[in-house]
Amino acid sequence: MELELIDWLRERCPATPQIPLSVGDDAAIIRLSAGRQGVVTTDMLMDGVDFRLGEHSPQQIGRKALAASISDLAAMAAYPVAAFVSVALPKSAGNDLGRELISGMLPLAEEMHCPLAGGDTNSWNEKLVISVTAIGETEPDKAWRRSGAQPGDIVLATGMFGGSILGHHLDFQPRLQEALWLAERFNVHAAIDVSDGLSLDLWRISQASGCGAELWPEVVPLSAAAREAAKKDGRKPLEHALSDGEDFELLLCLPPEDAHRLRLMTWPFDVPRTCIGQIVEQPGLWQRVKGELVPLPPQGYLHG
Amino acid sequence: MELELIDWLRERCPATPQIPLSVGDDAAIIRLSAGRQGVVTTDMLMDGVDFRLGEHSPQQIGRKALAASISDLAAMAAYPVAAFVSVALPKSAGNDLGRELISGMLPLAEEMHCPLAGGDTNSWNEKLVISVTAIGETEPDKAWRRSGAQPGDIVLATGMFGGSILGHHLDFQPRLQEALWLAERFNVHAAIDVSDGLSLDLWRISQASGCGAELWPEVVPLSAAAREAAKKDGRKPLEHALSDGEDFELLLCLPPEDAHRLRLMTWPFDVPRTCIGQIVEQPGLWQRVKGELVPLPPQGYLHG
Numbered sequence: 001m002e003l004e005l006i007d008w009l010r011e012r013c014p015a016t017p018q019i020p021l022s023v024g025d026d027a028a029i030i031r032l033s034a035g036r037q038g039v040v041t042t043d044m045l046m047d048g049v050d051f052r053l054g055e056h057s058p059q060q061i062g063r064k065a066l067a068a069s070i071s072d073l074a075a076m077a078a079y080p081v082a083a084f085v086s087v088a089l090p091k092s093a094g095n096d097l098g099r100e101l102i103s104g105m106l107p108l109a110e111e112m113h114c115p116l117a118g119g120d121t122n123s124w125n126e127k128l129v130i131s132v133t134a135i136g137e138t139e140p141d142k143a144w145r146r147s148g149a150q151p152g153d154i155v156l157a158t159g160m161f162g163g164s165i166l167g168h169h170l171d172f173q174p175r176l177q178e179a180l181w182l183a184e185r186f187n188v189h190a191a192i193d194v195s196d197g198l199s200l201d202l203w204r205i206s207q208a209s210g211c212g213a214e215l216w217p218e219v220v221p222l223s224a225a226a227r228e229a230a231k232k233d234g235r236k237p238l239e240h241a242l243s244d245g246e247d248f249e250l251l252l253c254l255p256p257e258d259a260h261r262l263r264l265m266t267w268p269f270d271v272p273r274t275c276i277g278q279i280v281e282q283p284g285l286w287q288r289v290k291g292e293l294v295p296l297p298p299q300g301y302l303h304g
Numbered sequence: 305m306e307l308e309l310i311d312w313l314r315e316r317c318p319a320t321p322q323i324p325l326s327v328g329d330d331a332a333i334i335r336l337s338a339g340r341q342g343v344v345t346t347d348m349l350m351d352g353v354d355f356r357l358g359e360h361s362p363q364q365i366g367r368k369a370l371a372a373s374i375s376d377l378a379a380m381a382a383y384p385v386a387a388f389v390s391v392a393l394p395k396s397a398g399n400d401l402g403r404e405l406i407s408g409m410l411p412l413a414e415e416m417h418c419p420l421a422g423g424d425t426n427s428w429n430e431k432l433v434i435s436v437t438a439i440g441e442t443e444p445d446k447a448w449r450r451s452g453a454q455p456g457d458i459v460l461a462t463g464m465f466g467g468s469i470l471g472h473h474l475d476f477q478p479r480l481q482e483a484l485w486l487a488e489r490f491n492v493h494a495a496i497d498v499s500d501g502l503s504l505d506l507w508r509i510s511q512a513s514g515c516g517a518e519l520w521p522e523v524v525p526l527s528a529a530a531r532e533a534a535k536k537d538g539r540k541p542l543e544h545a546l547s548d549g550e551d552f553e554l555l556l557c558l559p560p561e562d563a564h565r566l567r568l569m570t571w572p573f574d575v576p577r578t579c580i581g582q583i584v585e586q587p588g589l590w591q592r593v594k595g596e597l598v599p600l601p602p603q604g605y606l607h608g
Contacts, residue, residue: 031342
């Protein structure tokens with residue numbers, strides 16, 4: 001990151017005292033708490049693919065880039081340590097774009113206790129690219145993975161699904177607090193954040209775990225945006241909820257007794273949580289029709 | 305990183321046993337050695353700025369991206385832990401570009417004990433962008449910084465300088481082994497890797513340390529490429545050596561007694577090491593003319 005930008009950042013985002021961290025020179029120094037293990041996630045967002053500069057404000061774009069990485073930390077139940085931001089700024093966009101992007105990140109960085117600790121600022125004659133690497137920490141072997149789901153597990157989802165493209169993909173809230181709260185209280189076997197589509201990401205978690213998943217379509221929470229998107233294109237709201245990308249909600253697999261215990265507890269968050277299915281032995285994604293499991297083709301966004 | 309690419313990578317680069325690390329899901333898990341602190345550096349390289357796809361091979365480009373990050377770790381005397389690679393691949397370049405980039409990184413990753421542990425693969429209709437984040441570790445408070453130089457320190461440089469654009473910027477060797485060897489034996493006060501020009505980066509180290517630097521131009525090692533570049537453009541080889549970017553050599557500031565002790569020791573590396581100047585109290589960059597310090601304007605590449 002340019003020295004000038006680091007100085008600007010230092011004034012606005014002094015490293016939070018409880019997270020020992022120092023802005024380095026060519027590199028930043030981080031300290032993990034004693035005995036903790038590190039978790040590293042990296043996401044690259046490009047103009048015209050993940051956002052549209054001009055249509056979306058630099059602040060919205062910056063926030064989304066950081067939020068996507070923090071959502072990855074949430075999906076592993078990791079406490080944020082620091083984030084690093086590299087950008088390729090289009091020369092045509094003017095000198096302030098870098099600062100505007102960062103200023104869109106700062107409120108979320110503060111809220112999530114994830115200081116921006118470094119990066120690399122570049123400019124070129126092409127479109128805007130942002131790469132965020134976030135580092136988190138967990139107790140040893142306590143990070144959630146995609147691969148631990150077991151037949152019988154209940155699939156729990158945060159939030160509502162579908163139609164994110166209408167706006168929610170820019171202002172979603174990473175479910176970090178919810179993840180950390182659940183991790184402290186329950187035996188979560190597997191987790192993922194829904195970036196590419198509810199049905200696709202549920203299929204991925206079951207596939208990574210060597211089993212399958214039965215989805216209960218009738219209880220999937222439909223967002224207002226899913227209904228709005230359905231009005232626009234004539235598809236069903238449920239189709240949007242199952243296949244639209246970038247909801248950034250969490251799917252978690254819990255043993256039935258934990259799911260039951262969770263239902264009896266006070267849930268201290270505004271976002272709803274819903275049991276939307278169950279892990280089954282038979283690999284694949286399924287729904288039940290007249291008592292029989294029938295295939296439900298996973299749909300969503302495939303990168304490539 | 306796409307699952308398919310991770311699988312491909314796993315086959316070719318199994319995590320080195322002495323570096324406990326596992327390829328995660330949305331994130332990778334890293335473990336620092338007990339009591340060590342982490343060092344994080346991130347670099348973004350863009351087609352047309354840092355390399356030219358078509359003119360340079362994907363393998364060369366991939367290697368350069370990783371080498372630049374490892375050079376940053378070397379400048380802090382940090383042992384590599386893992387690297388993370390995000391790419392925006394131009395759709396026009398074909399499906400193999402991602403793998404070719406990674407295949408150019410793997411030999412260096414292995415040589416430097418820096419496994420590729422994750423990343424994010426994307427494609428778009430614009431030019432190639434690569435972002436590498438490297439994580440290293442050091443003993444607590446043992447990371448070299450730019451800011452510790454003291455008046456009287458001798459400035460030591462590895463390698464030769466100038467004309468990197470003629471090819472060396474693609475095949476340079478990060479001075480990691482040299483850095484770790486020096487860190488174990490000497491009291492290095494400050495260090496930097498020369499990415500933007502010898503005189504500019506020497507000025508930066510002195511400025512960060514609140515002092516100045518006297519450069520001894522007559523002893524700066526001139527690379528063959530500096531002479532070649534000078535023939536082409538009529539400037540002096542020394543000018544190239546002082547102002548050309550991307551030499552990726554190290555500048556180190558050592559107390560005189562350590563510099564003396566180093567001179568008496570067997571230097572077990574092929575690359576030359578040369579004392580090229582001295583830290584002075586008076587801020588600025590200087591050279592001595594007829595016994596008097598006169599200003600030497602720092603020159604090099606300023607990121608924009």
